[in-house]
Every structure is written in structure tokens, then in C-alpha cells.
Amino acid sequence: MSATLVRTPDNPRGMRDLPFRLPEVTMAQKRRARAIYDALEERYPNAECALDYTQPHELLVATILSAQATDVGVNKATPALFAAFPEPADYASATPKRIEPYVRTIGLFRNKSKHIHGAMTALIEEHGGEVPTEIDALLALPGVARKTANVVLGDAFGIRVGVVVDTHVERLSKRFALAPEDATVAMVERHLMARLPRAKWTKISHMLILHGRAVCKARGASCDEDEICRKYCAYSKELRRAERG
DSSP: OOOOOOOBTTBTTOOOOOSSOOOOOOHHHHHHHHHHHHHHHHHOTTOOOOSOOSSHHHHHHHHHHHTTSOHHHHHHHHHHHHHHOOSHHHHHTSOHHHHHHHHTTSTTHHHHHHHHHHHHHHHHHHSTTSOOSSHHHHHTSTTOOHHHHHHIIIIIHOOOSSOOOOHHHHHHHHHTTSSOTTOOHHHHHHHHHHHSOGGGHHHHHHHHHHHHHHTSOSSSOOGGGOHHHHHHOHHHHHHHHHHHO
């Protein structure tokens, strides 16, 4: 499939071709997505990445750890981990076994220790010790899939090549009709990319995550009581119909 060349003001160098076409969406769908974005931004003006980090490689490590784990759990583990291994070279010169004790509280810690060691070794051997800013190079690192790459590029470098889609973003995108109900995770990302300006791709994920944790939950949702959900969320309508009997 041919790609769509995207060049944007927030990346003056221009962007490499996207490896996929974005869905065709109407202007009404774009306006609705923008209205939802504005409502969420008013509610969560300071929404940002929930993972604690000070350097790009720390965000890369934290994001690898966050797969099937909570951000809170990752943030509890990373201070000691980052202190023990301050730079990529420190991970590379260690072994996965030496990393394991610092991440033992996180699920799949053995595999994640191997991925972290492999990724940091690749940074040293292939990228001069720096986190690459090209998505293909990031995706080639152990333990890095598109979600991780989008987090690192968007939050550490301000480079927007996609939208982070976790379980909260997927759920809310469908409830808010920002993506079809039967859309895969990959298609949810593409629908959000098509409906919102590129400059908003990073923050929309953070705001949807916050709203999904606070209000529009998978279980015990309070959508029927929330102003944003009452206006845009299909689940809110279901809850209100159920209340009416």
C-alpha cells in the first residue's frame, strides 16, 4: 500500500512517509473530535506522560516496563533502577540478571530485563548511546512496539508520528465515537490521527487516559454523572437508559 507524505509545522524537517493511509473522515467528524479534545483539555489542562523520567533513555526503559503493568508500579521501581544504571552504557555493561532485582515487582520482569538490556546495548552499538528519533529505528529495538515508540517520540522529543493507544484510549475512542466499535487498536490510532491535527496527537492520549481512569472506566463508570460523557459517551446513554428502566 502506498504511503501518505506528511509534512507539518511542528516538525520543520518534514516527516518520513507514514507506512499506512489514514481513514477518510468527514469535516463533521473532525469538528466533533476537536470539540471532544477541547472539552478534555479544559478538564485536564496539564495532562502529560504519567511515567517519571528525566532523560529519553529513561522514558524508553520505563515504557518497556509499563507493558501489562501500571504506571504507578513502574514509577515505584524506576528510581532505584535509574540510580543503579544512570546511562545506557551502564545497562549494556551489565546483564539481564543484574537488572532483574530492580524490576522484580513488575510483571514479566525477566523478559523485560532482557529487553531493557538488549535495547540499551543496541543504543550503544548502533546509535552512539542516544535514543533514535526515527520510528523504524526505535521499532528495531528489543521490547519496543509502536505504542512504546509513540510514547518516546511524542513525549521525549515532541515528534508526532502517531497516537498512543492503550486500553483506556481504545475504550474511550469507541465510546466517544472517535473510532468504529469494531476497530482494531491499529485502526483506533489511525482514526484519531485522521480526525485531529498532528499537534494534538500526543496530548489526546494523555487526556483520554486520565478521563478513563477517573470517570469513563471499564467497570464502575460514572459516565451518567459526568458532563463530558453525558455529551459524547455512548456508554453514558446506556447507563441513563438502564436507570430509567
